[in-house]
Amino acid sequence: MTSRRAFVADHMAVLPYGHNVEALRLFEAELRSRDIDVTTLVCAALPKGIEGAEDYARVLTYPYNGHVEAIRKYRDFPKVAGNKISKLRRLRDKALWMGADAAGLDGMGRRVRANWLEVIKRYGITGTDWIFMPSVDHYGLLCLMQVLQTLPADRRPSVHGRMIGVMESFSYARGAARTRLLTAVRDAQKAGVRVSLSAETPVYQDYLTSVLRQDVGYLTYPCIAPYKPIDWGRRPFQLTSPGQGRADKGYFGLVAISDALKVHFKRGQVMLSTQGMRKDDTYFSRAYEARLAAKIDLNVRAARLSSDEINAMYRHAHVLVLPYARDIYALRGSAVYQEGLAHGRLVVTYDGTGVASMVKRYGNGVCVKDDRALAEAVHQLSQRPAA
Known part of the structure; x- marks a missing residue:
């Protein structure tokens, strides 16, 4: 019997610092311990040489250049991230995507939706599969919801998004980005897409439950660490x-x-x-x-x-x-x-x-x-x- 496939996806796992890559590693290990066939999807912008990310599939489009600029080469970090060329590039990218949205073109949305369709086709993702986003971002989940509504029911995977309160609220379009994202989730559910959400904190769980008027889970890191007893008498x-x-x-x-x-x-x-x-x-x-x-x-x-x-x-x-x-x-x-x-x-x-x-x-x-x-x-x- 073939085990169920899970695709763990994170559009923000592009930098050699922060906890996005670590979260992918932890959740990937937890799912595999349950005999689930896991493929981890990250952006092509994630540099090579990042600890723990050697086998990740670099197939996603990175949506946030202009806001958080992805570095091009790992060996160039951190000098590239702060130099004038990078700052000019960030301003250029931000102006480009904001201008496209202001003109009604939804430039980044179109780009990410096209990428999701490519990924779904490449891996033959169907209704028996599951896409899990451990650190939800705005464009990643929003565009996935929009894409799945265009597919036949038997080709729509189940989706679970873990909301952590970081990138859900950023988009190049004017208006409340998180509200737009939650509206897209509700619309997808009404269209028959199987999508559920959880939150990283109890207060965020309460907020989402109130806004969506549905059950929202509570999901923390699956952390395990060897416990070292504390010597309370040790100084300093x-x-x-x-x-x-x-x-x-x-x-x-x-x-x-x-x-x-x-x-x-x-x-x-x-x-x-x-x-x-x-x-x-x-x-x-x-x-x-x-x-x-x-x-x-x-x-x-x-x-x-x-x-x-x-x-x-x-x-x-x-x-x-x-x-x-x-x-x-x-x-x-x-x-x-x-x-x-x-x-x-x-x-x-x-x-x-x-x-x-x-x-x-x-x-x-x-x-x-x-x-x-x-x-x-x-x-x-x-x-x-x-x-």
Whole structure:
């Protein structure tokens, strides 16, 4: 008997950083453990040499040049990503696709729909197959919904999209992109397409359930990590905030957090380890990097670390600190949080975010209102008796 085929697809798995490729690897392994024949589909723009992506089928069209520019060659990263040629190319691409949509041509939509038809034909995808999108993006799911409505019922695969709150809301067209995407899902369902959704966070699940007026699942990373018991008596008390430094992840609040921690900890009693910001990041500031370097209780590591190095940060930590921005992360979760959960680490984060809704669901941390409360929570956790 032939096992059911699953096609795991991600249009945003194009960069040598972030968690898109890692999510594909984890879900691919989980599906294969259930005796499912898996083919992983990524964009042709994903460079060669990315860890864990050697066997991925690079067949999808990348829809977001002009917003997040895909690099052309892995060896050129990061110098290409931030140079003037790349910036000019990004502006050119954005103007091109926005202009096409303004003229009513739906340029990117037409391109992605044509690509989906090619992929469906190439792999002979039919109604017995399943397409799973672990990190839904706007054009990927929207255009798939539109394409499937044009196919006979026996050629329409089942579809499941995991909404993570990142790229669902971007398109080159004017108007609310997420609303347009959810409308396309409802229209496809009415036309008989078998499509279901899940969310990465409880608060996003509640939002989607309310808007769609249907059951929406809750689906986190299938993370498994070896648990290393925490020695609560070990000093300095180790805090960690893995993941590349970004403004929306609270990178520019680290100095204030360091100052708040000094109220509760003497010199050498606490250490916060984090990853630095890429020099090609729009918000990179040499002046701020100098301020971070002057903080003896901050250990700023390289922006890019291997999986082994990041896992070592989790194992060495007492507590994860995730000072994510409330506006950006109102519905979004965090792969870092889920990896920390797999390692059995407690978390301190700001309330009012998707991450906070996960902390409250699992009861594995503290949600606070500001830097002062964050420092107080860390200090209270540091007073736990040693085993």
